[in-house]
Amino acid sequence: MEEIKADEESLIKRHRKEKKDLQAKIQSMKNAVPKNDKKRRKQLVEEIAKLETELDQKHEEELKQLSNKVDEETIKPLENGIECLSMESGEQQNLKSCRISKAQKRRDKKAAIEKERENRIAEAEIENLSGARHLEYQKLSQRLAERHLQIKQIPSDGHCMYRAIEDQLICKGLNWNVQELRAQTAKYMRDHSEDFLPFLTNPCTGDVYTSDEFEKYCTEIGSTAAWGGQLEIRALSHILKTPMEVIQAEAPSIVIGEEYENQPVVLIYMRHAYGLGEHYNSVEPLKETLPEEES
Template identity: 45%
Template sequence: MDGEDPKEELLQRHKEEKKELQSQITKLKHTVSKGDKKGKKAVQEQISQLEKDLKERHDKELREVEEASLTEPEKVSDKVKDLNLETLEGPQELSQQTQEQKRVSKAQKRRNKKEEAARQRQEEISKQEIENESGARNVEFQKLKEMLKKQGLQIFEIPSDGNCLYNAVAHQVNHRKTITDCKQLRKQAAEYMRENADDFLPFLTAESGDLFTQSDFDKYCCDLEKTTTWGGHLEIKALSHVLNQPIIVMQSNGPVITVGEGCHGDPVTVVYHRHAFGLGEHYNSVELLQEQSDM
């Protein structure tokens, strides 16, 4: 039973991560306006990549757990083989020396097996480090870093906990005149969307592809306000109106997007990362480039 616990725990985590990915996919679909074929195609390609990456990681983790759980059956098999060898080799009572040799041999085999597993694991880590150097996440980060540097800015890291958009906006706003936080911004955005449902409801679709009903929309706004569900373009639009400030979204692949251009307050700048984490998207804030702020 003990050997099955890690696998059960892993499968449960995989199930939760699949649900999180499905929620993220739904969010992605909501960012594309109706009739935008090019946008839908790009989103579908991103969804396919996210699903592929998650499946590959899950398959790898499951293989590792299953391999680690094959210890007890192997021990029983080894014992049976040893008994058969003892019977074929002659007397049933082996000398103390022969028994010691067998014990040393089996112990050595186990050590060799552990060393080989450790060596393979280290090779995988080294390989992953090399891939990360040229991987999408690092390439994207470096490109964003250079874009911000030209404007005298640098990335200010925001935790990846589902609240990244709201915390990034709060970080920007709190550097000026208004003091706010993630919880307050979520509440304000949800209230604005409820009061202006006609501006948001047509852009929301269920997993089936059907447009949101009023009941679906009410739940969507409730989740926005009460949970850590991820925020996207519609939430940025609501926040820009709530704050009366344009929100500038910088991204490595694609144009700089300004949401709420008609708003009159100082612009808020956030950085959009498509490949930041295993499940995809993330928002960071910005701050003055360190060399400048030290002067």
């Protein structure tokens, strides 16, 4: 039974890795298809649903095989040649039956949850083709294409603004990481509190931040995944002595730090990128789109 337990743990671990690998593959597939190509996007949604369904069916079959192995181990014959099952009391048999039934129910429930999740993903992808997220992405892509640029995706982890700036600086040959950018931003804002404090208000009272509240705000900038915004961008433009251009879908671009003469850092601001709302991406040179598939 110890061997079976080890097999079960190994199987669960492998299933998690395979699901993670599939999600990475799906993201790569999404990035490879132009966002304004509705036909290809629809085909992509169907292909993604098929891949996830196939993986879930594979996992379900492997779990079923493991369950059968457990059953076989349970009913192995005893040393005297008499089957274990025939020696069990009625109470033991009922207990085993109950255990198997509960395990099957858990598997059935998990399969149902996964199926519902697949359906939600497929529906969301189709809805996004005409939703705010897709329209915003389309407008930004068109605006960037005029400058021979395209959106470079940045993870949505609370550090997106700093990661987008980090990515732009790397392209300029400057080695700043997210932690350094956050630390320097917090320090600059503390040292120039009079430039930032008037723009920070308590969301509950509407009053301007107190000194303690401002200190807490700066601490969160430097040591947590607190989201960054226009104030932090302004601080970073002074730190790096570089203009920061923020491109939006529904409004003209904003340039912060125009007094500096360096080539600007270009950021993409998106209101509808994720369920949580606001998000920053970087940009990269426009790549050729994939040729249309033969019908």
